[in-house]
Amino acid sequence: MNITEIAALLLEAEEKKKPIDPLTALFPHLSADEAYQIQLKQVEQKVENGRTIVGKKIGLTSKAMQHLLQVAEPDYGHLLDDMIVLDGEHVSLDEFIQPKVEFELAFILKKDLKGPNVTVMDVIQATEYVAPAIEIIDSRIRDWKIRFEDTVADNGSSARAIIGGKPTPLENIDLSHTGMAAYRNGQLIDAAAGAAVMGNPIHAVIWLANALSRYHISLHKGEIILSGAWTAAVPVSRGDTFTVKFAHMGEVAVSFT
Secondary structure (H helix, E strand, O other): OOHHHHHHHHHHHHHHOOOEOOHHHHOOOOOHHHHHHHHHHHHHHHHHOOOOEEEEEEEOOOHHHHHHOOOOOOEEEEEEHHHEEOOOOEEOHHHOOOOEEEEEEEEEEOOOEOOOOOOHHHHHHHEEEEEEEEEEEOOOEHHHOOOHHHHHHOHHHEEEEEEOOOOEOHHHOOHHHOEEEEEEOOEEEEEEEHHHOOOOHHHHHHHHHHHHHHHOOOEOOOOEEEOOOOOOOEEOOOOOEEEEEEOOOEEEEEEEO
16 A cells, blocks of 8 residues: 555544554554655645644653654654644543543744754744643554554544643743643642653754654744643543643643543
8 A cells, every 4th residue: 555545544544433453563664754654644635625734743752652662752743723622621532532631731833943953942932832731642543552653654643632721931931840730530640840751841842843854844833832741641531521730830621521
């Protein structure tokens, strides 16, 4: 099968909510570059059908996840307009196959960022503000039996994004030492600091801008950048409400029906 046909398999799996076998099992020689081409082909198809790219998401920012998938760097996916959910909104589990939630920080850009050679100062100057975020991830690969190439091809296993809290300029906060606490149905389930994301979430945005330059893609003014999970992904059950609170930045929540 070619890139277009594999992309069509994933699009059909997403539309019909029926997962497929791992691409790395079906196509053992699938490369990371081919996986990104499959991702881009799906995004192109969605844009042709009326969707708009509104940002990017970064995944696999923790050493534990990189070790699990036997890679040495993160991955990324695209955010589209129909993936953005309002803070506090109720979301139906019927929209997904096998969803999980991740808790992270969103960067909202006020100017373009284009690699290579993006620096910390470039990211600070290009960021209008950061805000608490919950990402709903989902896999079109059966039972989450993914390797790096599977999740890349599957648009970084992305599904939805919820942005909330108080917009906070980067100049006013030390992200490495910023604390976060996550709750399910009012019960604390995890906590972390920003250093969990590559030492500082800014480093993840630097990595993204430079990695995208390989495909001549820029980050654009107004885009939302989900900078990577601060803790492990959490499976979702019907009736769950997740709330994540960030020091100095407020909170964001989502409920599942």
